[in-house]
Amino acid sequence: MHRKVFILMLGLLVLLVVLGACASGSQEKQLVTMEVTKEVTVIVTKEVPAAAAKSKLDVVMERGKLICGVNANLPGFGYLDQNGQYAGFDIDFCKALAAALFDDPSKVEYRPLTAKERFTAVQTGEVDVLIRNTTWTLSRDTSVGMDFAPTTFYDGQGIMVRKADNIKSLEDLQGATICVSTGTTTELNLADQMRAHGIDYTPVVFETADATFGAYEEGRCDAVTTDKSGLVSRKSLLKNPEEHVILDVTLSKEPLSPAVLQGDSKWLDVVKWVVFATFQAEEFGITSQNVDDFKNSDNPGIRRFLGLEGDLGKGLGLTNDFAYRVIKHVGNYAEIYDRNLGPNTPFNLPRGPNSLWTDGGLLYSPPFR
Amino acid sequence: MTTATVSEHARPPFWRDERVLAVIAQIIFLIVVIVVAAYMYSNMYHELSRRGLKPGFDFLKLEAGFPIGETPIPYTPGDTYARAFLVGVVNTIKVSVIGIILATILGIVIGVARLSTNWLLRAIATVYIEIIRNTPLLVQLFFWFTAVMLKFPRIKQAIRLPGPIYLSNRGIAMVWFKPTESFSLWLIFLLAGLVVATLVFRYRSHYQDRTGNPGYPWIFGSATWLLFALVGWFLVPGAPITVDKPVLAGLNFKGGARLTPEFSALLVGLVVYTAAFIAEVVRAGILAVDKGQREAAKALGLTDFQMMRYIVFPQAMRVIIPPLTSQYLNLTKNSSLAVAIGYPDLFNVAGTIFNQTGKSIEVITLIMGSYLSMSLLTSLFMNWYNRRVRLVER
Numbered sequence A: 001m002h003r004k005v006f007i008l009m010l011g012l013l014v015l016l017v018v019l020g021a022c023a024s025g026s027q028e029k030q031l032v033t034m035e036v037t038k039e040v041t042v043i044v045t046k047e048v049p050a051a052a053a054k055s056k057l058d059v060v061m062e063r064g065k066l067i068c069g070v071n072a073n074l075p076g077f078g079y080l081d082q083n084g085q086y087a088g089f090d091i092d093f094c095k096a097l098a099a100a101l102f103d104d105p106s107k108v109e110y111r112p113l114t115a116k117e118r119f120t121a122v123q124t125g126e127v128d129v130l131i132r133n134t135t136w137t138l139s140r141d142t143s144v145g146m147d148f149a150p151t152t153f154y155d156g157q158g159i160m161v162r163k164a165d166n167i168k169s170l171e172d173l174q175g176a177t178i179c180v181s182t183g184t185t186t187e188l189n190l191a192d193q194m195r196a197h198g199i200d201y202t203p204v205v206f207e208t209a210d211a212t213f214g215a216y217e218e219g220r221c222d223a224v225t226t227d228k229s230g231l232v233s234r235k236s237l238l239k240n241p242e243e244h245v246i247l248d249v250t251l252s253k254e255p256l257s258p259a260v261l262q263g264d265s266k267w268l269d270v271v272k273w274v275v276f277a278t279f280q281a282e283e284f285g286i287t288s289q290n291v292d293d294f295k296n297s298d299n300p301g302i303r304r305f306l307g308l309e310g311d312l313g314k315g316l317g318l319t320n321d322f323a324y325r326v327i328k329h330v331g332n333y334a335e336i337y338d339r340n341l342g343p344n345t346p347f348n349l350p351r352g353p354n355s356l357w358t359d360g361g362l363l364y365s366p367p368f369r
Numbered sequence B: 001m002t003t004a005t006v007s008e009h010a011r012p013p014f015w016r017d018e019r020v021l022a023v024i025a026q027i028i029f030l031i032v033v034i035v036v037a038a039y040m041y042s043n044m045y046h047e048l049s050r051r052g053l054k055p056g057f058d059f060l061k062l063e064a065g066f067p068i069g070e071t072p073i074p075y076t077p078g079d080t081y082a083r084a085f086l087v088g089v090v091n092t093i094k095v096s097v098i099g100i101i102l103a104t105i106l107g108i109v110i111g112v113a114r115l116s117t118n119w120l121l122r123a124i125a126t127v128y129i130e131i132i133r134n135t136p137l138l139v140q141l142f143f144w145f146t147a148v149m150l151k152f153p154r155i156k157q158a159i160r161l162p163g164p165i166y167l168s169n170r171g172i173a174m175v176w177f178k179p180t181e182s183f184s185l186w187l188i189f190l191l192a193g194l195v196v197a198t199l200v201f202r203y204r205s206h207y208q209d210r211t212g213n214p215g216y217p218w219i220f221g222s223a224t225w226l227l228f229a230l231v232g233w234f235l236v237p238g239a240p241i242t243v244d245k246p247v248l249a250g251l252n253f254k255g256g257a258r259l260t261p262e263f264s265a266l267l268v269g270l271v272v273y274t275a276a277f278i279a280e281v282v283r284a285g286i287l288a289v290d291k292g293q294r295e296a297a298k299a300l301g302l303t304d305f306q307m308m309r310y311i312v313f314p315q316a317m318r319v320i321i322p323p324l325t326s327q328y329l330n331l332t333k334n335s336s337l338a339v340a341i342g343y344p345d346l347f348n349v350a351g352t353i354f355n356q357t358g359k360s361i362e363v364i365t366l367i368m369g370s371y372l373s374m375s376l377l378t379s380l381f382m383n384w385y386n387r388r389v390r391l392v393e394r
């Protein structure tokens, strides 16, 4: 008797589910069936035009705040300061975007991501933009499904060792154990370089920078490797930073760049030109302090840049004074750099390649016109 | 009364025949599942295609390019992603199999101790179980890795135990055996010895059963095997195995057997954790055996050990095996926490692959498929064993 009732209930439940599916639109069901048959017979190579989807720009504007994927464990780039607020070089670019969009750099929601999680977070749309010491590579630009904005920090991979171990070059690392974070370019570059130099080594791969550097500090590894900026930053967190030294070798090119989901050129343009605006402002000599004085400038280039003339911002789907907002609230590239990495910080990183092209560096903004 | 006779008399119309209804319900349910799955798949496929990401497993043939710290099967960065994944799978199997064996032994010991008449033993077992069961495994793994394994001295100051066994925060390096060319020849002797020893064992137990005189089957069996091993040792040219001592060469130990801190911490963590659960399973199994059985054993004058070995355990097994199986499955699945402490298990390696290729859905499918297969195989084996135990029982 019990069984009978049970089976009846089950039958009813199934029926309900089917009916429910019908009620939600027999059209849809037909569509599903059609789709399924299509999929099964031939795997169609049909491309739905990207224009059909709404640009992230509209989504962000409607939402009223920007969701920025960041690092929370990299002093100088992305970390929580003494007040528990996000701060750092990468964070300032999130703020610059928010300033351009909303005239308010605080309209950002930060999502701390590990190296491993970051691309999924962009792919699924969990974050609008990823500004997290991420290297621009061809495969990330294509098969991983990212699009990259201009590089904000030109870096290279380095290696840190203990001074006492007397390791001076890559060759001294023969047979060494090296700690490295998973999901990074670092892991691959290391393999390539060591193979090229014929050096045998054992990697120990951890999921977070904390685990990687923790194990190195305890002596699990002879060396630890990541972007030089990352090494400088994490070195400051070690118990005795002066006992460690960053070798004078560069294993790779690591152009760290903001990334967005592939195929949304409207949104990508916004991110791109906000970054360029920080370069261009430095080139013009415009800072957060003097930007208001420049409003009286009669240089047509500067007037266009600040949105006093022309329709440049509108073309991006922003306001014409977007660059003014960025400079006013966050500052130009030099200000962002100095605030987080400059001489008055524990890192005191020389600008090196991260200087304007006019100073022999690599930062170059296309014209604002 | 049987249903057959009833239905012969008056077969109800099919919409009231519960067997037909059951089949229909199953079919409808299956259709619903397939439609939902197909819808989800097509949805995913289109979403991915729209973003220019073509789903597929072709990437597995590409060169992986990254090294793996522990490779029980040969592997270099020049090998394919498929090979790298396989290394991860083997690493998972390695830690799971060794873990299951050790956790079972430790679990039984603690489970029995928990029922001991000795107050201190019982108290220790209880405290162990309560502490281990009530703290998260991840925390325990971090403890074993950071607070134990990494706290050993630096490699240059490694602790030297007799053997030699070296303990350092690079792991454990110890003497081990290394087979020489004549090893395969000697192996034949060992195998032949095993066959003969089994026969001797059978004969001696049979003798014991028949006559009631002690037959010492274990002693006779192992003696036979040892004899074969010894004779073989002297007959084959040269020594079939040599001792391989670890030596500090450059930055690391070379030779001997080496266990990494990651593997050791993961193994210890999983064993200690799972053993606590197994102990409870064992305890429940033992308590489920009727008190009369023990009393009868006592009355027959069996020792405590004999009572456990011949009376209680065989009967407790029936109760123990199903929950024990799920503990084995838990241990295997929990090994995926390895990624937190850097052991290159399947989940760790797959994570690297997925980051290098961006093929998240494919890689996750592979991960799920692998764990599912391992779990199903374990269950299959345990179910087979369960049936065997029962057959012997009846």
Ligand SMILES: N[C@@H](CCC(=O)N[C@@H](CS)C(=O)NCC(=O)O)C(=O)O
Residues within 6 Å of the ligand: A071, A073, A074, A113, A114, A115, A116, A133, A134, A135, A136, A181, A182, A183, A184, A185, A186, A207, A208, A209, A210, A226, A227, A229, A230, A231, A254, A256
């Ligand atoms: N630029 C490299 C490496 C970036 C990176 O994530 N580096 C380290 C720290 S410098 C890290 O954050 N590791 C792991 C984590 O904490 O998530 C990349 O894009 O792959």
